[in-house]
Amino acid sequence: MFEPPSTELLAGARWTLIRCTPGAAQDPVELEALPAEQTVRLPARAPGTAAASWRDAFGMAAVQQLDPEAWDWWFLADFEIEPGSKPDWRLHSEGIAGYATIWLDNQPRAQSSGGFDEVRFDLPLAPGRHRLAIHIRPLSSVSVPRKPRPRWRSSLVFDTSLRWHRTPLMGHIPWFGTAKVLGPWAAITLRPEPGFELNTLRTELGESSARNAVGRVILGASGKPSKRVTVKLHDPLGTMVLEEELELANNGAVETVLELADPRRWFPHSHGEPELYQLLLDDGETRQSFQLGFREVRVDRIGGGFELSVNDVPIFTRGVVWAPPDALSLAAKDEDYRQIIDSLVRAGVNMIRISGTGGYEHPKFYQECDKRGILLWQDCMLATLDPPEDADWLARFGAETASWLRRLARHPCLTVLSGGNETEQQPTFWGLPPDRRRMTVISELIPALAAEHLPGVVHVSSSPGDGDNPIEIRQGVSHYFGVGAYQLPLTDARTSGVRFASEALAFASPPEPSTVQRHFSPVPNVPQEPVGWTEAVAADPGANWTFEDVTAHYAAEFFGTEHEPSWDRRMDRHRAALHHAVAQTMVEWRRPGSACAGALVLSARDLAPGAGWGVTDVEGRPKSTWYALKAACAPTALAFHPEDLNGVDLHLFHDRPEALIGTLEVAAISVSGRRWEPVRVPVQLAGRGSLRWTADELFGGFRDLDYIWKFGEREYDAIEAVLLNPGGREIARTVRLLGGVRRERVDTGLRAEAGQDNHGSYLDLSTDLLASFVAIDLSDHDPEDNYFHLGPNNSRRIYCLPRPGSTTDSLAGTVRALNDLSATRQIHPARPEQSISSKGAST
Incomplete structure (x- = not known):
């Protein structure tokens, strides 16, 4: 039920997928007797799904034309047992989507009637060749009760019969890049029977x-x-x-x-x-x-709040809603999980939420969260549908969920267990009173399972929820999209009174230009988007708007309108706008005066190439929102925050237990480009804590930095702060554009020199005039910082990490600034003996 003892036979098995018409073959013998023209045979993998194998064979376009629910599917695995092996073996599956019968050497061994059911059986196997066959029938092959009718309809899932079936809802929710899940999507193993x-x-x-x-x-x-x-x-x-x-x-x-x-x-x-x-x-x-791991998790709900603490240390929880690395297979290699979790740690993320719209994750994911120190919010697999009150359904759900919770209980990362995604929100939006939206699975069954199997984990009724009104932002746990889908100003993040947002800040976030070029036909410097771009834009099912409309709204709010900008230019404005919106909102929630104790951004990764919700793209490369999280959420971070007529505050956040000793340097930059002599302030924190300074106290008097009072002409263009350790090494840095982020386009003189030293590959950036939202786009590396502002006659060294599979230390790509007249400036690979400087031409 837990970790394997030794040899695993299926890892080296040769898997085949066979598609046939429903009912064409009732057993493996009949399957082999089917005429070739009545079947489709493909290489397969497990864990995996029918849709993933179809994509691997025919491409994503073919998957979009495929309805997995219209066919029977057979997963076949051929394997061999060596002479001298032990005779007793155990097959263990953590989840097969669809209605499945498992055969071994043409003999039926087990059945599964739910996509999250655990299946285990022991059997003797002699040395020699064997075949495992999994026959999967679609959900539609099993009739479900038509009455009682659901009390409400789901805004995400249009097929109400799915409330009876237990299956991942990914694909049934028509998000681009997904498909209905059929197959052994979760871990499946065949090992010697343990003692x-x-x-x-x-x-x-x-x-x-x-x-x-x-x-x-x-x-x-x-x-x-x-x-x-x-x-x-x-x-x-x-x-x-x-x-x-x-x-x-x-x-x-x-x-x-x-x-x-x-x-x-x-x-x-x-x-x-x-x-x-x-x-x-x-x-x-x-x-x-x-x-x-040994830890104690508590939650403070006083006054409608929701503040988590670990080992009596209050935690400002910041993170993402998980998206599977492969939206079709719902699986990934162990190394992929390691790289993804490492990327999120570098972004300052300390919590991941697994939503009830997908599935539980694979063992390696939970192990990596344990190892890297990521808190986990786990939804039970429910989302928006009205769960049946039927006794048999509740018993099946209870057995399925108990099995998963027993396996997850040993992971110290597991912090919160929720009763699913929007299970209480959906009926509330339908206007149902509390007594008519009561669900036994939410109010009784899941709390009892949590108390029995996860006594050290915080239980929440659903996400959102944990209060009298599951859609109220100012109490308990909310899904907050005031900044985002509802296009409210950034100040709404404060005035709405967010206490804890388990889902927030959803935008259509475009990946870097090099990623776009790899996945879409290029259309340089023209108003139209590439072919296929619109279909991939993040959108809610049934909505007459997309999240790219939302992103465009904020780009216009922050930067104004431009006359007939090219599509490339519009995407640059979108990237910059999202960096600003996400960073400012997360700082608002993190500052000590905020009542908010945490926020999780939707989402960790794009489901398909294009402008998805992810803070990383479909390849796992950071997008502008990833860098916004890092700027606002690093364990030790500096951040300016506007307080309107109260001026500008500078916050120093330090969450680590080690003492923090250093010197803070703060300098203002005038609209003429003059950089004032920095103010130097000693900093000392014994451990976890924060400090706040007003700009007036830093500069020794009133400064209308953000041009709020408007006495005379605007004087200041930017303000920068750097925290240095006693040896002069930079610990944290931040720059704020004053009086808004819009800047006229000029020739900034932005330059880039590539080089290498003992710390790795780097870019030395410099500029003659202030450069806003400086963005680095590299072919084989990811910069450690991006979308930052660089003051006039200033320079900065940015180290760059090689991408997985990169075979070169040399940096190649482009650098650009939003206010630069040049669309991009090229970076040439450094020569071994020296760095190469290039000013590049406009493109």
């Missing part, structure tokens, strides 16, 4: 009589009666701190609690170290290992 297995594994923190913390490992195992299992626990440094021997009782079961005095605590990376222990179990035949 024992764990049924329960979780940790908790308690207190002894001396008030010192005690770490407890709650462990339940089953196996052969009287079997002895040795248990060892190693601390994060590798030192064994506990060893015990367990003996399974006559009924083949054992339950025990192991105690450890004052264990190292697991923290989110933003606030400490994600300390992990290694638990080893060995019965001389089966050896299993697990990573465990």
Whole structure:
């Protein structure tokens, strides 16, 4: 039920997918007898889906013409058992979408009637060749009750019969780049039958009589009666701190609690170290290992708030709503998960939410969140539909969810469990009173499952929810799109009184130009978008507007209108506008005076090439919104924030436990380009904390920096702040454009020199005049910062990280500024013996 003991046969199996008409073959023998013209055979992979295999064979355009629900699908895996192998094996599947029958060597072995059902069975297998066959029938092949009718309709899912079926809703929600999920989308393995297995594994923190913390490992195992299992626990440094021997009782079961005095605590990376222990179990035949963490999670709901704390440390929670790395297969390689989580950590993200619109994730995802210190908000797999009150349906849902929660309980990253996505919001929008929108699964079943299996995790009724009114922004957990879909000014992030936004700031965010060129036919410097662009723009089902309309609104608000700009120019304005909107809003919520305790941006990644919701594109490359998150959410960050007639505040955020000692340098830049002598302020924080300065106190008197009072002509163009450590190394930096972000286009004299040193590849950027929203677009690297402002006669070194698979240290690409007359300026690869400078021509 947990981690595998050893050999896994299906990882090296040759998988084949066969499509046939519904009911054409009832067993593998009939399948092989079908005429070739009645089937389609394709290479496949597992975990995977029919749609993913179809795309791999025929391309994405073919998937858009495919309805997976119109066919039967067979996944076949051929594998071989070597001579001398153990005879007893176990097949374990964590989820097969569709109605599935599992065959082994032409014999039926198990059935699955829900996409989230766990299937396990043991069987003897002799050395030689074998075939696993999974026959998947579409959801439409199983009739569901027509009454009682649903109490409301979903705005996302148009087929109301899906409320009876248990399946990932991805694809049934018509988001571009998705398809209906049919197939073994979750982990599926075939391994030697273990001598024992764990049924329960979780940790908790308690207190002894001396008030010192005690770490407890709650462990339940089953196996052969009287079997002895040795248990060892190693601390994060590798030192064994506990060893015990367990003996399974006559009924083949054992339950025990192991105690450890004052264990190292697991923290989110933003606030400490994600300390992990290694638990080893060995019965001389089966050896299993697990990573465990000790942490205590609490939530403060006083006054309608929702503030999480970990180990008594309040956390400003900032993050993203997860999107699967592959929207068709819902799976990814282990290395892909590592790279994605690493990217989010670098952006300052400390929480990921898995929405009830998709599926639970694969084991490697949860392991990476544990390892890198990412808090996890896990929705149960429900979204917007009216869940049945039928006793059999509730029993099936309970068994399915209990199975997942038992497996997830050991992960210290798991922080919040929610009853699904917009399960309470949807009926509220329909105007139903509380008594008519009550759901047994939400009010009774999920809370009981959470209490039983996840006693150390915060439970929330749904997302949004956790209050009397699930759509009220100023209490509990909300989905906030005031800044975003509803096109309200940035000040609404404060006036609406957001307490915790588990989904927020959704925009159609264009990727970098080089990504656009790889996926779309180029149409340089013309008003029209590339062919296929409009179809891929993020949109809500049934809406008569898209999120690109939303982005265009903010671009016009911030930068005004331009006469017939090219499509490339419009996209540059969109990228800059979103960086400004997301960064300013996250700083508003993070500042100490805000009542908001967290916000999760929709979403982590695009589902398809184009302007999706993701802060990274479909390739995983950072977009302007990723850099906005990093600017506002880094564990140690500087940020200016406007306070209207109160002037401009400068905030220093420091979430890490280490002391922060350094010097703050703040300088104003006049509209004529003069840079005033910096003001220097010593900074010292003993550990986690924040500091705030008003511009007036920094400069020793009143300055109308943002030109709010409007006495005379506007005097100031920008203000910059840099925090240096005692050795002069930069810790954090921020620049604010004053009096708004719109600037006339000029020849800024922006230059770029590529080079390398012991820290890696870098660009040295310099400019003659102020350059706004400086953007670097590289072919094989990602810059560590982007969409920043560079003051006149100033320079900055930006290090660049190689992309996965990159084979060169040289930097190639372009640099541009929103207010520069040149559309782009080329960067040439550096020569081995020197850096290369290029001013580049307009393109």
